[in-house]
Amino acid sequence: MNLDFAQLVPSIPYILYGIWVTLQFVAVSLVFGFLWGTVLSLFKIGKITILRWFADAYTSVFRGTPLILQMLIIYYAIPQLTGVDIGAFAAGVLTFGLNSAAYVSEIIRAGINAVDKGQKEAAMALGVPYRTMMLKIILPQAFKNILPALMNEFITLTKESAIVSVIGALDIMRRAQIVGASNYRFFEPLLLAGIIYYLLVMLLTLAGRVMERRLAKSD
């Protein structure tokens, strides 16, 4: 068996530093995607036709084209059209945020629609303004229901973040490839990268369970 992990050892810190890069990348994309997705979902259930139309078209486009294509277009198009080079990290975050928002908005929309309509009526009958009703009555209940689906989306985002290696962001994936190329041995660094991604996803899963349990206190 042609395996040599000893050669990998000096490069391990270099690859591990990629965790930090990936985490930063995922965290920013996740928050951006989540907030923008929430806004889009409110457009979708709202009464303003043009916003509803926009949100639907938006989702359709971002779900209907490959993520990697979206990223390359954003990475190359922004410098070409505006003359501003935003760099791989920003382009990646922008793409992942915009893309994730499309999926998140569908999840949240479904979650909102699944909240008993009596809740809205009770809030209305008490004179609670729309904004307060959404923020304090409807969305908290919706989030509880959609947490598993949302966690799933976040896990996908974490894994798929490896695509930013294509435009040269120095994440875990890219670093593993660089180490592989310099040692002429790819299996060992890629295996390490695989283990790291798996552990990250496990961590997210665990965090999701803890959150679910906390939200379940009213059951």
Added chain:
Amino acid sequence: MIDVQGLRKSFGSNEVLKGISTTIKKGEVIAVIGPSGSGKSTFLRCINLLESHDEGSIKLQEKDIRSIELHLRKKVGMVFQHFNLFPHLTVLENVTFAPQQVLKVSKSESEKDALDLLSTVGLSDKANSYPSNLSGGQKQRVAIARALAMKPEVMLFDEPTSALDPEMVKEVLQVMKNLVKLGMTMVIVTHEMGFAKEVADRVLFMDDGKLVEDEEPVVFFGSPKTERAKAFLEKVL
């Protein structure tokens, strides 16, 4: 206090209210009864703008309710068949939510009011429970306390006991009777004929979207004027 004239409402091609007119005076207790699908609930929901009517007018203290929506919501409390408590909030939070958010009452003051209300509905000990830990009757009593926390002048009840197990009905009706004693103006859609007979000042009998009878309970239950009311009473009594 509330003046309804020529109220009409359709859902698609289905006309649910076919011209309802009546006046509700301050302090009056009105029981709205009739077969299911007769438009009772829709009538009640129109008064609270949960449904918007197509024709006619509803006035609260001489003002068209559509022009005073927020004022209407503050003055008119509503109790639903399925309670509609906020499941993610405790009983206390359910009761204090609207006073804090809508009336901007301070936390301590709203909690004090809420605890008073909870004790009048006999649920002081449940203040920190979640709705899922309550029985149906307890939920409905919390829902009544929640509506009362807004200090409304009129209370609307949409079949408040229809979703309850039989042994829970009494405790809810008792709370409502106490409200009657306090002089609250109430409109109650109900199938509890005994309760209607006992507490109502007037009975509105609805059938097929029309207000068929508008009588004192003694008259209505004693000698209904219309065949439809007679047929209905024969079935339910």
